[in-house]
Amino acid sequence: MRESLAPGRGAGWIEVIVGSMFSGKTEELIRRLRRAQIAKQKVQVFKPRIDNRYSHSQVASHSEQRTDSLVVDGAKEILSLIDDNTRVVAIDEGQFFDSTLLEVAQKLANRGIRVIIAGLDTDWRGLPFEPMPQLMAIAEMVTKHNAICVVCGGLASRTQRLSVSTARVQVGAADIYEARCRGCFDPKLAMDTKPDVSRAKTRGSKKEPRDSARP
Numbered sequence: 001m002r003e004s005l006a007p008g009r010g011a012g013w014i015e016v017i018v019g020s021m022f023s024g025k026t027e028e029l030i031r032r033l034r035r036a037q038i039a040k041q042k043v044q045v046f047k048p049r050i051d052n053r054y055s056h057s058q059v060a061s062h063s064e065q066r067t068d069s070l071v072v073d074g075a076k077e078i079l080s081l082i083d084d085n086t087r088v089v090a091i092d093e094g095q096f097f098d099s100t101l102l103e104v105a106q107k108l109a110n111r112g113i114r115v116i117i118a119g120l121d122t123d124w125r126g127l128p129f130e131p132m133p134q135l136m137a138i139a140e141m142v143t144k145h146n147a148i149c150v151v152c153g154g155l156a157s158r159t160q161r162l163s164v165s166t167a168r169v170q171v172g173a174a175d176i177y178e179a180r181c182r183g184c185f186d187p188k189l190a191m192d193t194k195p196d197v198s199r200a201k202t203r204g205s206k207k208e209p210r211d212s213a214r215p
């Protein structure tokens with residue numbers, strides 16, 4: 001696997017995993033971390049503070065894979081939390097950080113650390129979701145994941161919002177998003193003054209809030 005390749009001259013590198021919601025980004029992040037752990041490399045996992053107050057948390061995929069993580073208020077905080085013997089730093093929900101995440105990722109990689117960042121590449125309007133595009137540019141490796149379009153069964157690259165909101169990110173609302181392909185994607189659906197709630201209900205029903213299926 002290429003993730004085990006040596007970067008050369010003792011430097012680390014940056015890997016970026018992007019895609020729409022439900023495309024398996026976090027699952028892939030966790031898979032890579034597991035492999036690093038098998039190789040006895042110390043890993044540290046971070047995610048941005050969004051709506052929960054606890055500093056110790058977990059990164060969980062929609063398929064219920066999870067790993068322990070630290071919640072940080074900003075990218076800079078990550079630098080102060082890195083242990084001396086850490087070899088791999090993983091960051092989930094990269095799109096919720098500001099552009100200082102670029103600087104932090106570069107510093108860590110230059111220091112010899114393997115940095116893996118997962119995040120949404122586009123927002124609900126289908127537009128680039130900073131700072132992920134910039135991270136993709138400076139990364140050594142970029143992996144784009146597709147989900148399955150829940151409307152037509154094709155490859156989904158977009159995150160469809162099913163309810164109206166002016167916020168760029170509606171947090172903790174996995175039940176109001178679904179994966180769609182370019183052809184079925186309709187950002188106007190979330191801009192309408194009167195959303196078609198019944199349509200959203202029937203179509204979005206397969207997306208349970210993440211906590212509901214937890215054992």
Ligand SMILES: [Zn+2]
Binds near residue numbers: 183
């Ligand atoms: Zn489709």
